[in-house]
Amino acid sequence: MNQDLPGTDHKVAVETHELSVAYAGRVVLKDVSLKIARSKITAIIGPSGCGKTSFLQSLNRIGDMIAGCTVTGQVTMDGANILEPSTDLVSLRRRVGMIFQKPNPFPLSIRKNIQLALREHRIGDRDEIDSITERVLRDVGLGDEVSDRLDSSALKLSGGQQQRLCIARALALSPEVLLFDEPCSALDPVASRVVETLIGSLRKQTTIVIVTHNLAQARRIADNVAMFWYENGTGALVEFGTSQTIFENPRSPITAAYVQGTEG
Amino acid sequence: MSQGSSVRLAESGRLGERLGSIIIWLVASSVAGVLFCIVGDLVWHGVSGLNASFIIDPPARSGREGGVGPILVSTFAVLLVAIAASLPVGLATAICLSEFSCRESRFGAVVGHALDLLASVPSIVFGMFGNALFCNLLGMGYSILAGGLTLACMVLPILARTIEASLRSVPEDYRVAAASLGISRTCCTVSVLLPAASSGIAVGLVLGIGRVLAETAALLFTSGYVDRMPRSVMDSGRVLSVHIYDLAMNIPGGTENAYTASLLLVGILVVINIAATLLVRSCFPTESVAR
Amino acid sequence: MFHWKIDYLASSLVRTAAVFACSIVVFVIAFLTREAWPAISELGTRLLGDESWHPKATATAGTFGIGPIIVGSLTVTAGAVAIAAPVGVTSAVFSEYYAPRGIAVVYRRLVELLAGIPSVVFGFWGLVVLAPWIARISPPGQSLLCGMLIVAIMILPTIMLVVQSALATVPRIYLEGAVALGMGRWSVIRYVVLPTSRRGIATGVMLGATRAVGETMAVVMVCGNVVKIPQSLFDPVRTLTANMALEMSYALGMHRSALFSSGLMLMLACAIAILSTHVWSRRA
Numbered sequence: 001m002n003q004d005l006p007g008t009d010h011k012v013a014v015e016t017h018e019l020s021v022a023y024a025g026r027v028v029l030k031d032v033s034l035k036i037a038r039s040k041i042t043a044i045i046g047p048s049g050c051g052k053t054s055f056l057q058s059l060n061r062i063g064d065m066i067a068g069c070t071v072t073g074q075v076t077m078d079g080a081n082i083l084e085p086s087t088d089l090v091s092l093r094r095r096v097g098m099i100f101q102k103p104n105p106f107p108l109s110i111r112k113n114i115q116l117a118l119r120e121h122r123i124g125d126r127d128e129i130d131s132i133t134e135r136v137l138r139d140v141g142l143g144d145e146v147s148d149r150l151d152s153s154a155l156k157l158s159g160g161q162q163q164r165l166c167i168a169r170a171l172a173l174s175p176e177v178l179l180f181d182e183p184c185s186a187l188d189p190v191a192s193r194v195v196e197t198l199i200g201s202l203r204k205q206t207t208i209v210i211v212t213h214n215l216a217q218a219r220r221i222a223d224n225v226a227m228f229w230y231e232n233g234t235g236a237l238v239e240f241g242t243s244q245t246i247f248e249n250p251r252s253p254i255t256a257a258y259v260q261g262t263e264g
Numbered sequence: 265m266s267q268g269s270s271v272r273l274a275e276s277g278r279l280g281e282r283l284g285s286i287i288i289w290l291v292a293s294s295v296a297g298v299l300f301c302i303v304g305d306l307v308w309h310g311v312s313g314l315n316a317s318f319i320i321d322p323p324a325r326s327g328r329e330g331g332v333g334p335i336l337v338s339t340f341a342v343l344l345v346a347i348a349a350s351l352p353v354g355l356a357t358a359i360c361l362s363e364f365s366c367r368e369s370r371f372g373a374v375v376g377h378a379l380d381l382l383a384s385v386p387s388i389v390f391g392m393f394g395n396a397l398f399c400n401l402l403g404m405g406y407s408i409l410a411g412g413l414t415l416a417c418m419v420l421p422i423l424a425r426t427i428e429a430s431l432r433s434v435p436e437d438y439r440v441a442a443a444s445l446g447i448s449r450t451c452c453t454v455s456v457l458l459p460a461a462s463s464g465i466a467v468g469l470v471l472g473i474g475r476v477l478a479e480t481a482a483l484l485f486t487s488g489y490v491d492r493m494p495r496s497v498m499d500s501g502r503v504l505s506v507h508i509y510d511l512a513m514n515i516p517g518g519t520e521n522a523y524t525a526s527l528l529l530v531g532i533l534v535v536i537n538i539a540a541t542l543l544v545r546s547c548f549p550t551e552s553v554a555r
Numbered sequence: 556m557f558h559w560k561i562d563y564l565a566s567s568l569v570r571t572a573a574v575f576a577c578s579i580v581v582f583v584i585a586f587l588t589r590e591a592w593p594a595i596s597e598l599g600t601r602l603l604g605d606e607s608w609h610p611k612a613t614a615t616a617g618t619f620g621i622g623p624i625i626v627g628s629l630t631v632t633a634g635a636v637a638i639a640a641p642v643g644v645t646s647a648v649f650s651e652y653y654a655p656r657g658i659a660v661v662y663r664r665l666v667e668l669l670a671g672i673p674s675v676v677f678g679f680w681g682l683v684v685l686a687p688w689i690a691r692i693s694p695p696g697q698s699l700l701c702g703m704l705i706v707a708i709m710i711l712p713t714i715m716l717v718v719q720s721a722l723a724t725v726p727r728i729y730l731e732g733a734v735a736l737g738m739g740r741w742s743v744i745r746y747v748v749l750p751t752s753r754r755g756i757a758t759g760v761m762l763g764a765t766r767a768v769g770e771t772m773a774v775v776m777v778c779g780n781v782v783k784i785p786q787s788l789f790d791p792v793r794t795l796t797a798n799m800a801l802e803m804s805y806a807l808g809m810h811r812s813a814l815f816s817s818g819l820m821l822m823l824a825c826a827i828a829i830l831s832t833h834v835w836s837r838r839a
Contacts, residue, residue: 062444067368090559093446100444104437106456116455117445169445273652273730273740284741285653291642292649292662298708299669302680356572364566371573377830378577384829385583386769388796389822392803392815396586417579424576448559449566478673481771481796485803505675505772512679513776519683526676533671 013038013177013207014059019073021054021063029054029235031073034226036177041199041208043218043243046228046258051235052211055228056179059209060096061089077176094121097170098179102186103162105154105169110146113154113165114172121173136168139205140198160191164198171205178202180210184217196221215259219247227255303530309520310527318524323491327507328517332525334493338408338501339477341494342487345412346419346476351469353416354423361424362431363453383421390418391482399486406500411487415479419472426471430464431457463543470540474533480505504529583822591816594619594809602816608782608798612808619813621795623784627699628794628821630785631774632767634703635710639767640760642707643714648744650715651722663719670712678776681705686777693789697779700788705773710763717762721755722748754836761832765825771796795821 014036021029029051036042044052057063058071061082074081082092105113114133118124124132133150137143142164146157154165163183170178180199184192200221202208212218218225225246227239239252250256321331357379361372394414404410434457442452458465480503488500489510502510508525511518594602597614605620646666650659681701690696725748733743749756779791780801793801795817806814 060444062440065440065443090446090448093444098444100437100440102437104435104441106438106441107460108456112455116451117447120445120447120451166441173445273734273743278739281739281741284744288645288649288653291645292654295642295646295669295711296662296665299665301684302672302677302708303668305680305684306676353572353576356569357576360566360569360573364562364569371570375573375577377833378580380829380833381826382576382580382583384765384825385580385822386771386796386825388769388771388799389583389587389818392590392799392818393583393586395803396590396815397582401586417583420576420579448562450559450561450564453565474671478671478675480673480675481800484800505673508675508679509772509776512675512682522679522683526679530672530676533673534668537667537671 011038012036013077014209015074015076016055016058017074017076019055019058019071019075021051021058022070022072023066024068027234029228032228032237034237034240036207036209037224038207039203040223041203041210041221042224042226043222044209044211044226044228045213045215045218046235046238047230048213049233049235050228050230052228053181054235056098056181056209056211058083059177059179060093060098061087062093062098064089090121094173095175096177096179097173097175099163099166099170099181099183101182103159103166105157105162105165107153107155109151110154110157110165111150114169117169118172123173132172136171139171139202140164140168141194142168158191159187160194163187163191163195167195167198167202171202175206177207177209180208180212182211182213185213215247215261219243227252227258229254229258306523306527306530310523310525313520313524314527319528322493323507323521326515326518327491327511327521328515329521332504332507332528335491335502335504335507335525338487338494339503341408341497341501342412342415342483342503343473343476345409345497346415347469347472349413349416350420350423350472354420354468354472355427355465357420357424358427358431359453361428363449363457379421379424382417383425385418386481387418387479388481390414391485393417394482394486404498406486406488406490407498408487408494408501409497411483411501411503412497414482414486415476418479418482419475422475423468423472426468427461427465430461430468433464434460463546466543467540470536470543474536477529477533477536478505479503480509484509584819587815587819587822591812591819594812594816597809598813598816602813610802610806610810610813612810614809617810619809621798621813621817623782624793624795624798624817626784627778627782627792628768628796630699630792631702631706631778631794632764634699634788635706635767636760636764638703638707639711639714639763643711643759643763644718644749644756646711646715647718647722648748651719652740652744652748666712666715669708670716674709674770674772675776677705677709678773681773681777689789693787695779695791697777697791698789699778699785699792702774702778702792702794703788705777706767706770709770709773710766713766714759714763717759718752718756721752721759724755725751758832758836761828765828765832769796769821769825771800775800 012035017033019032020027032055044055046052058075063069063071071083075083106116111133114136115129118129118132137146142161145161154162157165184195187195196217199208199210222243225241225243226237227246228235229238239246239250239255246255247259250259318331319336320333322334323332324330361375391414394410398404398410398413399406438456438460439452442456483503483506487503489502489506490500491502494501504525508522511522598619601619603622605618607618607620608624609618611617650662654662685704686696686701689698689701729747729751730743733747774794775797778794778797780793780797781791782793785792799814799818803814
């Protein structure tokens with residue numbers, strides 16, 4: 001199943017080896033081995049229930065919060081397997097940020113949303129924290145929209161703005177990898193397009209893994225695409241390649257049918 | 265809440281149906297009638313005596329005349345001691361039950377059962393316990409401190425359970441978001457969850473305050489009967505509800521002032537209750553009626 | 556388990572608080588037992604066997620039969636529950652199915668207000684209003700009947716609020732199914748709603764009964780407090796709680812210990828009732 005990374009001249013940010021995920025003994029994802037290229041956007045596509053989100057949740061071990069969830073195999077970052085129990089989860093999550101399906105800003109002010117984690121990780125002094133806040137808000141295009149109301153509640157923002165705030169919040173920690181779990185599926189089409197463009201522009205700063213249902217979106221922004229499918233309730237990797245290969249010249253008939261919309 | 269969610273049931277014209285309706289409306293209106301009877305009676309007899317001097321003055325001739333000034337001071341002193349002692353423990357217990365390792369664990373279940381058990385203890389039994397532990401063994405005698413600590417034990421389960429419930433109702437999203445940013449549980453609880461649950465915590469606090477102010481039996485032999493102005497928490501102090509009891513039972517001719525004191529006590533409780541309702545409504549506009 | 560040092564600290568802190576909170580209930584039982592022990596060990600079955608309650612500070616000087624007092628507690632509780640249960644269930648049905656929306660909200664607020672009135676105020680009202688009314692039928696007025704009525708009013712809100720929340724969880728499809736069969740409102744309630752929510756009703760009644768048996772102030776003020784097995788509704792009666800409230804302040808030696816043992820009995824009875832209700836309603 002181990003498929004070579006297309007375009008091997010790029011460095012690898014994260015590599016998974018025979019990664020499997022089970023909930024309470026039921027295997028939902030089996031033996032996924034792939035390499036996520038640094039400073040590229042890797043999209044994960046496939047029908048609901050094929051383990052895309054479980055895969056994503058293994059990369060920052062947020063799945064640990066779900067009782068009964070067990071992850072086996074290897075996830076290598078900088079030569080270390082992060083699935084080892086000894087992994088420092090705090091620093092892992094600083095290095096691997098995550099954006100969720102539903103925007104989930106804290107019920108605090110916009111400023112506090114960004115600064116809470118910076119303060120917790122003791123990053124910089126007051127001035128530095130303020131300049132980071134300003135920078136990440138500008139990066140996500142919220143600079144002008146909210147500059148005059150940094151101290152009002154983040155819950156008063158629109159859905160799209162909330163999602164961009166969550167991205168800013170994650171960017172503030174300068175993560176090496178950013179995971180997006182269907183970040184646009186709870187947004188209206190206009191907001192969705194804004195967030196999508198933003199994600200596309202972030203590849204300069206960081207490595208991105210995005211789970212999406214939206215094939216057109218994957219086609220527009222992804223450099224590499226991993227196609228997941230399920231058999232008997234267990235998800236698996238079917239095909240992994242450049243965006244061009246997957247969408248225009250897939251090797252697997254399942255992928256071909258899926259990207260043409262005849263299956264899934 | 266009720267009619268909004270349930271199916272509208274139509275009346276059929278049969279005799280039994282109509283009889284059922286009549287009985288139900290009769291019972292319901294007689295319940296409302298009893299309430300109006302009691303409250304109306306209190307207002308009718310008590311309102312004429314309720315004025316600033318009643319609230320400020322000390323009682324005279326064993327309470328037949330004069331006001332309840334020192335008694336109100338004792339009441340609020342007992343309240344302060346009870347809340348100051350029970351709130352930190354209740355808050356910490358609630359956090360333990362909803363946020364840390366006790367959640368869904370055997371330990372958490374045991375703590376929950378113990379709290380339910382504590383909540384079922386009749387207040388007079390708390391009074392006897394307080395008398396034996398605080399007044400006798402710890403040598404506090406009849407004092408505001410002993411009374412307040414006794415009531416602290418009594419309201420602890422109410423505080424812990426309501427705060428736990430409001431923490432649990434905070435969406436899981438916030439906890440996941442905090443974890444994904446590498447934020448500690450402690451920081452997440454203090455900076456995000458407690459503020460998000462603040463209105464529920466306030467409601468729990470108000471319920472606890474209501475329980476303390478209404479309590480009589482547990483204070484009869486812990487904080488005592490002395491109706492002078494207390495000078496410290498080690499003094500015995502008579503609270504408002506004990507004052508009403510004493511006037512009604514032991515002081516011939518005390519009825520008039522007992523009415524006024526009862527009206528005052530019910531008034532304070534109603535104001536606190538309304539404040540709590542408004543608080544919930546302002547924070548959770550849609551859930552306010554569902555409580 | 557945790558990845559921050561502060562989480563270990565905070566966790567042990569809140570755990571300590573939780574252990575402390577649980578230990579209070581152990582303390583309560585321990586202290587009651589400690590104080591009650593002389594009476595339990597020396598009087599033993601005399602607590603139930605002695606024909607009357609004339610306690611003295613030493614075991615030989617007095618008689619310590621709390622039998623009539625237990626009967627007093629049981630009759631007041633039974634009577635109060637017998638009145639409050641049907642009225643409470645009816646009120647809940649009214650508020651859930653009969654009252655127009657506005658009235659239902661107001662009605663619920665009224666019942667909550669009733670729940671918030673302190674027991675000493677109920678007792679006071681019973682003493683100065685209800686007891687004289689009853690005395691006109693048959694003196695002295697402060698009687699078993701007066702106690703039953705006052706306690707019934709006090710536990711009514713508990714029963715109604717618990718039952719109403721049980722009614723609200725009756726599945727919609729049951730109701731729709733019944734309505735589709737052309738059943739009228741009364742029949743739907745009688746044959747569908749009430750049978751479906753009988754667990755909730757039983758829970759409400761149990762909670763009400765527990766409150767009734769532990770109720771003190773109102774009972775002290777309206778029941779007359781004579782230690783005697785009542786022969787009619789108009790006889791005065793003394794309950795366990797009233798007995799403790801009246802005698803604790805001057806009781807010494809064996810007398811005090813006997814009071815504590817009755818308190819211990821009361822507490823254990825309430826604890827068993829509450830725990831079994833919880834276990835039972837959770838199994839549903």
